Amino acid sequence: MIWFAKLLAKIIFGFLVASLSLVLVFKFVPVPFTATMAMDPNPVTKDWTALSDIDRTMVRAxxxxxxxxxxxxxGFDTEAIAKAAASNAQGGRIRGGSTISQQTAKNVFLWQGGGYVRKGFEAWFTFLIEKIWGKRRIMEVYLNVAETGIGTYGVEAGAQRYFNKSAARLTPLEAARMAAALPLPKKRAVSNPSGWLRRHGNTLAARVGVVRRDGLDSCVYE
Structure with missing residues (x-):
């Protein structure tokens, strides 16, 4: 069993070195591609954009x-995790347990879907990017790799697709409608939403003002 322990130690050490190296590289280098993009059956459209060229309204949204x-x-919202655990115990549907940091870690380094193994890796990468990247870089990467529509990734590509304008010039309502569609970008309309999605977008547009008033985006612009 000694050989197995040594092999396991080498695998773990190799993973730690590789994960740290990737996180360090992507602190400075734009993320070129993700597993989600690679597995997307649709032609991929993306346009990496610096955070300084994305309207602050989008960050707030x-x-x-x-x-x-x-x-x-x-990196982790302990209250949301506790609620998710309680919902799980009762067999209910888990909603909104992942933070932006967790979603960024998953989108950049891992694959979509659940499972405890992926969640474990997600926690590790979330810890790393919080410590090494910081909030501003996490937000910048998130806004560039998040799926914003069918085959569309990042808010710049999304803004061009839906509004024919740069992400640097989004209105609060436009930013809110893009944010409202993020959980289900392939199914939720952005340009002409109706019903619940339209109301949700309008609600988020109002909350943008709350984020501004309470400085809930201050860590991104320190």
Missing amino acids: VIAAEDGKFCTHA
């Missing part, structure tokens, strides 16, 4: 929609 505690947690 995704915080309002996805992670109101983005600037105050260390």
